[in-house]
Amino acid sequence: MANEVAKREESAVAEYGSGINFSDLLAEELDGLTPSFERIKIPAGGGLAYEVPGDDPDSPDSVKEFKAVILYHHPINCYYKEEYTGGNNPPDCGSMDGKIGIEAETGEVKTCAECEFNKFGSGKNGAKACKQKRRIYLLREGEALPTLLSLPTGSLGEFSKYVMRLLSKGKKTNAVVTKFTLKKAQNSGGINYSQAVFAVDRQLTDEELKSILPMSEQVKTMATKVTELDEE
Numbered sequence: 001m002a003n004e005v006a007k008r009e010e011s012a013v014a015e016y017g018s019g020i021n022f023s024d025l026l027a028e029e030l031d032g033l034t035p036s037f038e039r040i041k042i043p044a045g046g047g048l049a050y051e052v053p054g055d056d057p058d059s060p061d062s063v064k065e066f067k068a069v070i071l072y073h074h075p076i077n078c079y080y081k082e083e084y085t086g087g088n089n090p091p092d093c094g095s096m097d098g099k100i101g102i103e104a105e106t107g108e109v110k111t112c113a114e115c116e117f118n119k120f121g122s123g124k125n126g127a128k129a130c131k132q133k134r135r136i137y138l139l140r141e142g143e144a145l146p147t148l149l150s151l152p153t154g155s156l157g158e159f160s161k162y163v164m165r166l167l168s169k170g171k172k173t174n175a176v177v178t179k180f181t182l183k184k185a186q187n188s189g190g191i192n193y194s195q196a197v198f199a200v201d202r203q204l205t206d207e208e209l210k211s212i213l214p215m216s217e218q219v220k221t222m223a224t225k226v227t228e229l230d231e232e
Helices: 002-011 022-029 153-168 206-223
Strands: 050-052 061-063 066-079 093-095 100-103 109-111 130-140 147-151 176-186 192-203
Touching: 066 206, 130 153, 130 206, 147 153, 153 176, 153 192
Parallel strands: none
Antiparallel strands: 050 061, 066 093, 066 130, 066 176, 093 100, 100 109, 130 147, 176 192
16 A cells, blocks of 8 residues: 555656645535545554545555645644543534634633633643644645645644744745654653654745745635544
8 A cells, every 4th residue: 555655656746836726626616515625644552654545535545654745734722521532523612723712502702822721730631621733734746635634732742843943944834845754652641642743855946836835825714614623
């Protein structure tokens, strides 16, 4: 399976950004529908292979690394009163921008920065009861539409370090091709988990960047309409 993915990458278009206005594309094809992007998933339990969309939607590919341009990224918050046990149950309170949360039962609007559940110590083992994640919209080589990757809490520190390294060189995340890998980590409770790792593969060419920058702006606008839940 990994060899098949490698062959597809080798035969893909050699540059990122095709100049397609994907907002227009989605508006034409998804009139009245909610946008839903294909997803790349991080494994549980310390696994070292991402689950990426393949030719068969019921049988995703498994890869130890992939490369993509980060078009846009933003925080999201999810709070469950009871421990999350899987499925598509909506959170008791959710925020699609990491700033303003809406309580499901009452519709009450809350400010995340002031919420008691967004403070350390409100959850288990001194953690926050409200889980922070980060949605990353990626453009893989040879593709016209973004793919969505949701970073769990345990990968946010690594991502923050990566962003700071880029900023220290005067670069934004959408100016480079990023290589994504995984490493095994362990939380304070001794449980193994898979942590995302990020590295610069190369800088975009001027021509690629001219196509990527407007696409990043389009994604930023579209991201507010993606309301489907992330898997825990």
